[in-house]
Amino acid sequence: EVQLVESGGGLVQPGGSLRLSCAASGFTFSSYWMSWVRQAPGKGLEWVANIKQDGSEKYYVDSLEGRFTISRDNAKNSLYLQMNSLRAEDTAVYYCARDGTPFLFGGRFDYWGQGTLVTVSS
Amino acid sequence: DIVMTQSPDSLAVSLGERATINCKSSQSVLYSSSNKNYLAWYQQKPGQPPKLLIYWASTRESGVPARFSGSGSGTDFTLTISSLQAEDVAVYYCQQYFSSPLTFGGGTKVEIK
Numbered sequence: 001e002v003q004l005v006e007s008g009g010g011l012v013q014p015g016g017s018l019r020l021s022c023a024a025s026g027f028t029f030s031s032y033w034m035s036w037v038r039q040a041p042g043k044g045l046e047w048v049a050n051i052k053q054d055g056s057e058k059y060y061v062d063s064l065e066g067r068f069t070i071s072r073d074n075a076k077n078s079l080y081l082q083m084n085s086l087r088a089e090d091t092a093v094y095y096c097a098r099d100g101t102p103f104l105f106g107g108r109f110d111y112w113g114q115g116t117l118v119t120v121s122s
Numbered sequence: 123d124i125v126m127t128q129s130p131d132s133l134a135v136s137l138g139e140r141a142t143i144n145c146k147s148s149q150s151v152l153y154s155s156s157n158k159n160y161l162a163w164y165q166q167k168p169g170q171p172p173k174l175l176i177y178w179a180s181t182r183e184s185g186v187p188a189r190f191s192g193s194g195s196g197t198d199f200t201l202t203i204s205s206l207q208a209e210d211v212a213v214y215y216c217q218q219y220f221s222s223p224l225t226f227g228g229g230t231k232v233e234i235k
Contacts (some may be wrong), residue, residue: 045217
């Protein structure tokens with residue numbers, strides 16, 4: 001059974017940093033692009049970043065202005081999101097999501113974690 | 123960036139009736155060489171992550187009931203629930219994966235009338 005379990009969320013002050021993790025199991029993690037998608041309270045979905053199977057390609061939504069870094073450790077079946085210079089508008093549930101096409105880039109998300117809540121507030 | 127616009131924002135449908143959700147992209151998401159539309163639909167129930175329903179605009183994900191269907195091409199797409207069930211109450215999102223950044227529509231909330 002495919003499982004994605006996020007962790008690392010919490011309350012952080014504006015300007016602070018946080019590192020999210022996503023533990024993957026039940027599939028060959030190294031065969032899939034992976035993404036982070038966020039959802040502000042009561043709002044819609046926003047794709048944040050994705051990373052290729054071997055980590056050699058990474059893409060981000062423009063609005064992040066270089067504050068976030070996506071990474072992965074295939075030996076640990078884990079995906080990460082380092083978030084720096086956090087702002088109130090980064091408050092959201094952050095989901096880890098698997099790309100729907102193994103070995104290639106698909107762009108649709110066939111499995112999602114339950115999400116981890118990040119709250120940026122003083 | 124490709125902007126995805128959904129309509130309506132919400133709709134109330136009687137049990138057993140048809141629900142229709144529209145999604146329009148600001149540019150075509152049809153890849154001509156493959157003749158595939160890079161368009162997906164998701165269902166999100168309260169307190170849950172999104173669930174993939176449809177991809178390639180009209181291909182149903184494994185396990186998704188046949189009452190869900192997707193149609194359209196180019197810039198205009200539709201998700202249809204042919205006979206609304208109580209468990210279909212949710213917010214539905216379209217998403218394009220034609221180009222980066224990947225973008226979602228604003229969502230359509232489906233309720234029971």
